[in-house]
Amino acid sequence: MLNKYPLWKNLLILIVVLIGVVYALPNFYPDDYAIQITGARSGATIDQRTLERATAALEQADIQFQQPEISEGGGDALIRLGGAEEQLKAKAAVQAAVGDDYVVALNLAETTPEWLAALGAGPMTLGLDLRGGVHFMLEVDMAAAVEQRLEVYSSEIKRRLRDERIRYRGGAQEGDRSIVLQFQSEAVRDEAASEIRSDYDQFRFDTRQQGDVYELVLTLSDAAVQEIKDYALAQNLTTLRNRVNELGVAEPLVQRQGDNQIVVELPGVQDTAQAKRVLGATANLEFRLEARSSASDAETVRMSFRDEPNRTARLEREIIVTGESVSNAQQGFDDTGTPQVNITLDSVGGSAMTRATRNAIQRRMAVVFIEHTSELAEDGESRVRETQQGIISLATIQSTLGSDFRITGLESISEAAELALLLRAGSLAAPMYFVEERTIGPSLGAKNIEAGVLSVQIGFAAVFLFMLVYYRLFGLVANISLTVNLILLVAAMSIISATLTLPGIAGIVLTVGMAVDANVLIFERIKEELREGVPPQSAINAGYGRAFVSIVDANITTLLVAVILFAVGTGPVKGFAVTLSLGILTSLFTSILLGRAIINGVIGGKKLESLSI
Template sequence: MLQIDSWKRVLIWLTVVVGMVLALPNGFYTRVETHNDAVKALEDGGAAPGLEDQVALWPSWLPSGLVNLGLDLRGGAHLLAEVKVEDVYKARIKSMWPEIRDMLREERATIGTIRLQPSAEDMLKIKISKAEQVQEAAGLVRGLSRPVVSLTGAGASDIEVSVDGDQVVVQLSEAEKVATDDRTVRQALEIIRNRIDEVGTREPTIQRQGAKRILIQVPGIGSAGELKRIIGTTAQLTFQPVVTRTTDETTRVGAGEELLPDRNDKDVFYVLESAPVVTGEDLVDAQPSFDQNGLPAVTFRFDPSGARRFGDYTAENIGNPFAIVLDGKVVSAPTIQSHIPGGSGIITGRFTLEESTELAVLLRAGALPAGLTFEEERTIGPELGADSIEAGKIACIVAFVGVLIFMFLSYGTFGLFANIALIVNVGLIFGLLSLIGATLTLPGIAGIVLTIGMAVDANVLVFERIREELKTAKGPARAIDLGYEKALSAIIDANITTFITAVILYAVGSGPVRGFSITLGIGILTSVFTAIFVTRLIVVMWFERRRPKTLEV
């Protein structure tokens, strides 16, 4: 019979109330956003005047989650960057030389002396004085190889060692290059996310596109140039032994050495050993501070492994200069005065306060493993976003009003019930979007407009089925009961196929496509809930109150 248990009624109305309360903050968007920013500032230790007043703009006992506005609605910056993975090949090969050199020197009695020869940047060529022992030397180097850490390169070695006359040639294997590409892009993705999060930007979109590209969209930021400044600095920090200091930029360097300029004095250059003792990857913390003269500087601290290497090197090289290199320029080259065992130190180099703060942020977020090439950049002004919001708002209102009028004219009182469920449906969509912290884009608005049109489909199926049952001379209660029962399978089937489409769009799509699929998928779930449960409950409550002898559907 036409009845719903009391506990089910309570559960349905409780779900509706919770959804509407979660959606409520979006009706006071600017006020709640100001409140949230002030709360975060206080949690971070902010003490600016007026923060308490801003917090009071919204009651703390109410939800304060908002549907975040995407790039096309808020305005901001869009970048498409390609990771230069070839940089990593060069760094990997360069870092192998000290280990290979030390190992071959121990076998000097067998293979003779060794000398690093000029070669391409992604390979090592090592000349063996006893040419007849070159195969023996190659075998020793092969012993340093390691398995490739990836599913596709299982069983392969990370280096390829070959012989060319009296030279041993070392380079990365193809399997290792493929694995390195994947690791490098993943690492760059995470570091870019860390850097953007450090500056406190709201709801950025940072995702991989293809094999080597990264899409970066940050709403609310001033320009693409500002975004590039945040993420475009590689901030690769190394500590390298100094061979000599010179003022001649044409100074020839030997194999395993490089000539780098001084960061502050364009006329000074340093010849350094290419292989660093420690790198920025060994850092666990970096903070802006001041040196003993009161000038801006950056203090740093290494992890245990980096601290041990740093301490061992300073103990063995007291009196020798030691270069601190940032992005290919020597920041400073102090002389080691004593053993530094703690793994901490300070970087000075005539920084401004802003530069030292920015450098600390970059070092703390991590060094990009490779450089970035920006292939596409756009700045979207907030005015365009405001226009998009206004256009989306008009589209939603027109669709909403049109559906409400159509349903009332077509089904009378029952159409009015469907309209109430439709209003609840839209509230539930925004409540769920706020709950999961989703970002609403212009395609997302299109998904909501489409959902408004589709939301009444289930009610149309039910109402038409009730009409059919009334024609067979069944009573009103039985007609309503059979109408919902027999239309249920059609409602489920129709919505499942659309929901599967939304899931596929989310899985294989990106950016705007995902925004559309999220609102469409959530809209389908709320539409089924309101059609099967909310509308039915309203009809049952109306029928229990009126007890009509006939129905006008």
């Protein structure tokens, strides 16, 4: 009996191995240490003058570097350096040279050859413990959350009173949780209270009189304030997770800490400028009608245009809808090729927009962009907070509007893309401020990688030596299979963009042992058949055939455990489960199919009197 695979099966195995080699190759090209220059303001571009200042600073500091690489659109520039120490020196030198208008961040630049990149091949994603990344602690501004909700309630109540023809003299917020409405008579005040009391049970209703003004004071209860704070934290958590997903960060950590703080860890992200912009920006929108010329100052607010600070417009204080009503947002272009954002409002927002614009034909409506920013002061505790708002569009209403809009007036493609991302991911229920920021450098992760690789090498070498000594020719085949197994495992993790962490490396070490177990079962079965006097070729066939069921049973149970770990685990546990699961599948392929294909190719067509096993 001769052992031979059909040609198609040999070709299939060869193709799988070649694909594995191609997609594992990028992992043998280490990343370059680099710095990235990005505009501090969204949409800013890097000009040649800025690059000249940066390169001059590097030359003056005697730092070796490669020519800057400007991204498509000119939003940022990357400068490759020689090592970690030069990277830190370069960051300080370039930041001092370009000033506060730009952010210089540590980064890692891929060195994958173009022909591999053209095939879609890229290195594995490394976790925070291996590659480094950024760690943020953000604090939710609970006072602002309550204030914003009060503004919404105030607008709703005023609109309700107007719809019911109940006239009020004025209305304003008082303190941090009250709304005061003023009326001309006690009867009208009581009518207003009766109208809104049933729908706003979160308020305590009080009355008072000042001269001939009758006031209705609505004060949020303690339970209502706590509910607003809980909602703000929960909504911000959800929004942050959505934004991180939009950033494409693998294995991120976004979790609550305490009553008003959120921790975010982004493995592999060294560009803190972009991360802070996307995570921390409220990026909210407000749609307001332009005020009539007869409107009083108390009923209006004057705002500047975002791209023309000296140009202003008077807008109504009442907000039609906010970015919270946006259900979808996509970047696009108008007929002239100018960037715009196409947005869709939800049913509530669409109805509000229809009501507001039905009687506002030929009036102008403004789209106001609002962004809250902050930074730590030198004492490391107090925060400098700033709210930036500006009109990005002031267009004439030609017909009654519904749920679909186009926002124009954006400066660049990158600004349109970022605004669409933030709106699509959801608005923050309250502003957040960065109270802690740590960049975990790749040099720290490099030490963990060295330790992990060393553990794999030691385990592999020990197994390699044992198999070669104990099983001789068949041990050599097992070692070849084990080598290919590691290559396929690395390729599979690269293809699916799985994140490699220290627990993941432990999974690789475990995979080495499990792959050897399968070979040991096969080889021991062959030896047993030989002891019973079975001819060598028949013993090989029986060894692979009869050990197959045992190997599959053992690996399937382990695979089920790995799937459960992935389903219920988080962070490092998931990383271990992914590596283990892929390792089981590649081990089955190399132990059963590849190993036998090699043996078939070497001795499968020969008449043997004995086996070197």
